[in-house]
Amino acid sequence: MPIPDLIGIQTRSYARFLQAEVPPDKRKKEGLEALLREMFPIESYDGNLALHYIDYELGKPRYTPDECRELRLTYGRPLRVRLRLTRKDSDEIQEDLIYLGDMPIMIGGGEFIVNGAERVIVSQLHRSPGVDFIKTQAEGDRALHSCRIIPERGSWVEIEVTKKDVLGVRIDQSGKLPATMFLRAMDEKYSRDEDIIEEFYRTKQIRASQLEPDMYLATEVVDPETGELLVRAGCQVGDAVERIQELGVKNLRIISSVTDPLILNTLAEDSSHSRDEALLKIYTRLRPGNPPQLDKAKKLFAEKFFDENRYRLGKVGRFRLNRKFELANESRSMTLTTEDVVNCLRYLLKLRTGESAFAVDDIDHLGNRRLRTLDELCADEMRKGFLKLRRTVQERMSMKDPDQIGRVAELINSKSISSAIELFFGRGELSQVVDQTNPLSQLTHERRLSALGPGGLNRKRAGFEVRDVHISHYGRICPIETPEGTNIGLIASLSIYSMVDDFGFLITPYRKVRGSGKLGDVTYLRADEEMREVLAPPDAVDPATGCLAEGPLIVRRHGELGQATRDQVTYVDISPKQTVGVSASLIPFLEHDDANRALMGSNMQRQAVPLLKVEPPLVGTGMESAVAQNSGMVVRARTTGTVTFVDAKRIVIDETDEYVLRKFQGLNERTCMNQKPLVRPGQKVKAGQIIADGPATCNGELALGKNLLVGFMTFDGHNFEDAIIISERLVRDDALTSIHIDEHEVQVRETKLGREEFTADIPNVSERALANLDEDGIVRIGTKVRAGDILVGKVSPKSKSELTPEEKLLHAIFGRAGEDVKNDSLELPAGEEGIVIGA
Structure with a gap:
């Protein structure tokens, strides 16, 4: 099976969120489209005005990626939403296209240019919504269980x-209530x-004469004359047998057998006897300071569990929930239903019996953890902005006279949306500056998973x-690649063939085994589905x-290793490297390495x-x-055709398809981006083919290091511990030389004593030190500089004393030349040297 698109997790999720290339009338209800449909219409408090969403469009970017890097801007395209304002008291309709902000554009791999720096949104691995059953503690010979919805x-x-x-039952962090x-x-x-x-119990009808003290009644018994409650439903009859028989009751309903009195014990603790009483008691627990009122209690409970805007299972x-309880008629309700609660209680009862079919959940299993990708994370942050916008619109609708609203734009304050986008992409916890040390470090950063974050x-x-490391990580999360510090195990990396399904669960491919061991089509399985297979x-x-080999085979079944015959096997792994991530897969003979050393090797490759x-x-x-193809640092042909022009800076295919190469540009980690063409004029290329190498790539292959002949020996103690001795020839031939690009800045300020200036006329500095500065005091491109050399000449005014008449005359004739200034020039810091490539 070929290697899949390694950055597809980023590109597919953002394409799904924006649906930029899909016509407005054909967009699916997902991502941004779903969010806008959820937030609109916005109605005024009196219901007279309503603001409806029609569609949205994405314009063209104002600047190129290189301009955004240089000017420290965000590379994005304007998001405009078409809104319609309607009035109930008239047929008047207003429609307007409103600008809400700039949506960043994904470049190369999965990175964005935000404020001039390339950033990536790391996917978050978190506990999945749904229901989990856990064992809390053992009390004597009986375990105590709980479930969380x-x-x-x-x-x-x-x-x-x-x-x-x-x-x-606990609702959020409230005190316990009877279930x-x-x-x-x-x-x-x-x-x-x-x-x-x-x-919850089987009941049967018996004659009153058959009643015994240890029986549990399924109905309450009340004395009709006095109104006294003799036995409450769910309680044992006890001493009330004779009194019940004296009442002349012919038949009674009892509980057939009480194997577990858990529900009966809960009923005995429950002080409510009707729905209204239950609602009032829950209201007093959730709102302890407020006087209990039935209508408020009903409203609060409905908002908490039946209002999709406030409570949503997703x-x-x-x-x-449907999968856990194996519901035949699968519910589609996005809120909590009574059936869900009943099923939870039933499952807890079954767990107490110890039946093998009912087990507690492993919360670290990937069947119970899912991935929140870029589209979901962005939608969550933008939802907060739209909720602010909704409040603002409703306030403006109530404050303004409907006849005075000239345009829809008067109701909209787009700042809440643009600031939400800026916050998420620029300063969010999961928005990180891309590690661009080499192509591998960038690729693995885009495939990283984090259990941290909001x-x-x-x-x-x-x-x-x-x-x-968990058994469910097999083929989904790399068991090797993780940091060595406090984040160990919390930051992980996707395995090579791992993908994300529609629900956000990680899936991995297997080949289906048919009759006689023949292999069928590739099928992707979730971690919970895999547990049922061999x-x-x-x-x-x-x-x-x-085909599958005959004889006993080593297999995985229910997460354990075992043996099985060929006929028992249901699926076969797709590849031996299916279990590991990209970084670990670059280590030759990985299976012979110690796991700890392989972890270090995986991490250190990214630092080359x-x-x-x-x-x-x-x-x-x-x-x-x-790795090279998916890294985003090489140039790949967009179309199939013939190369018509090539030089160091530009490649043209079929006269129209132009590729501008990046030459000696600084990346985030000070490394140098210098793309070199691999094609010749007249050469035929296919779409997707690499036409220009980037840093640390050679002919379209990753080339991180050097093929050196090394000696494993002592050398007069010079290589004690971890020291390495290299030959002079390696230094002379630039075998291990790398280029780093540093940026040095200087600012001109307006001070109390006057304005600072860039100039080549610097006092008390030799002519030799100023030789490489141009007339504006800026070092010339191509100059070789060493530590202490002036890069930018700058002077600042000194504190002024009272000028003599002669000095005033000199200033009037020569301007700043005669003024007393101090040298504030930008010099190259100690320990650095190099060639100026831009100023």
């Missing part, structure tokens, strides 16, 4: 078994105790389990026949600076060309 947006609901053997009280509040259907008992949360883990509180490694395939004289490795792994 985690929405995409809104209040968390935690249901747990307490030490008193009662089901308690039956929460169930009553959810639906009128469970308002009475009898309704709840019928749901498609992932709903998918996981709504994620805290590196100080994250334990060992969440950092550890998976063989790639070396189980016989190269001669292309591009050499002046590059050469591909003699011993490679076959991944070198794939």
Whole structure:
């Protein structure tokens, strides 16, 4: 199977978010389109005015990427939204195209130019919305379980078994409530105790004469004369047997068998007896200072769990709930339903029985963790901006007379949206300056996963389990590549073939095994789907026949290693390098390395600076060309055609398709971007072919180091510990020489004593020191400079004393020349030398 698009995780998610190339009427309801549809229409408080969303368009960028780098601007395209204002009291309709801000454009790989620097948005690995069942602690011979219903947006609901053997519910961080009280509040259907008992227990009808003290009643018994409650539903009859029989009741409904009294214990703790009572008690717990009122209680509960704007499970949360409870008629509700709560309670009851079909969830399993990619992270940040915009629009609608609103633009303040975009791309926790030391470091940065960030883990509180390598990482997350410091295990990297599905779960490819061990089509599996299969490694395939080998095979089943026959195997791995990431896959004979040394090697490859004289490795792994192609530092042909013009700065294909090469430009890590053409005039090229090398690439292959002949020996103690001795020839031939580009700045200020100036006329400086400055005092391009050399001549006015008449005359004739100034020139710092390439 060919290597997939290694930066597709970035490019696909942003294309899905913007849908820039899709006509407005054909856009899917996802990304920016879904966000705008969710936020509009905006109605005024009195309902008279309504602002509707029609569509949006993205204009052309004002500047080129190189201009943005030089002027420290953001490379983006203007986002304009078409809005329509309608009035109920008249047929008047106003429509306008409103500018909301600039959406950054993705360049090369997955990076953006924000304020002149290239940045990347790192994908976030977080706990998936849905339901999780966990074992909290063991109490004697019985374990205590709990479950959390985690929405995409809104209040968390935690249901747990307490030490008193009662089901308690927490809403966010509130105190515990009986679970039956929460169930009553959810639906009128469970308002009475009898309704709840019928749901969770089997009941049967018996004659009153058959009643015994240890039986549990499924209905309450009330004395009709006095109105006294003799036995509450769910309680044992006890001493009330005779009194019940004296009432003349013929038949009674009892609970057939009470294997687990958990629900009955919870009912006994529940002080509410109807839905209204339950709502009021929940309201007093959530709003302790407010006097309880039924209408307010109903409104609060509805807002917390039934309003999609405030509580939303999301498609992932709903998918996981349906999958967990194996619902035949899959619910599509994006809010919490009564059926969901009942299913959670049933599952908790089953967990207590210890049945093998019901198990607690492993929260570190990739079936329960998902990836928040660029589109989702950006939509979340922009949603905050749109909520501010909505409030502003509603306030302006209420303050202005509808007849005085001339244009829709008068209601809109686009600052809230543009500042949200700027905050996310420029200063967000997951927005990082791209590591551009070499092509590999840039590529791996764009494929990085972080468990930190907004709504994620805290590196100080994250334990060992969440950092550890997990069986579900196989083929999805690289088990080797991770930092060595406090972020170990919290920052990870995608495996080579790993992709993201529609729900944000990581998937990896396998070949389906058909009859007689024949291999079928490639299928992508999620981590939870994989647990149900029997998976063989790639070396189980016989190269001669292309089928699975006969005899016992080593396989993975339910996350454990074991043996199976050919007929039992359902899938086969796609490649031996499927388990590792890009960086680790560049290490030859990786399987013979110690894991800790391989981790160091993976990380240190990213620190290799591009050499002046590059050469591909003699011993490679076959991944070198794939890394170079996907890095974004090389130039690839957009179209198939014939090269018509080539020089050091420009390549033209078929007269019209022009590629301007980047020459000696500084990158984020001070390394040098210098692209060199690989094609000749008249040469035919295919779309996607590399036509120009970048830094640390040679003929379209990654070339990070040097093929040196080394001796492993002592040398008079000079190479003690980790010291290395190199020959003079390596230095003389520039074999290990690299180019670094430093930028030095100086500013001219207006001081109290006057204005500072750039000039070549600097007092008390020799002619030799000024020889390389032009008439404006700026060093000439091409000059070789050393530490202490003047780069920019600058003078500042000194403190003035009272001028004599002679000095005044000199100033009047010669201007600044006669003035007393001090030297404030910009000099090259100590330890640096080089050639000036731009000023």
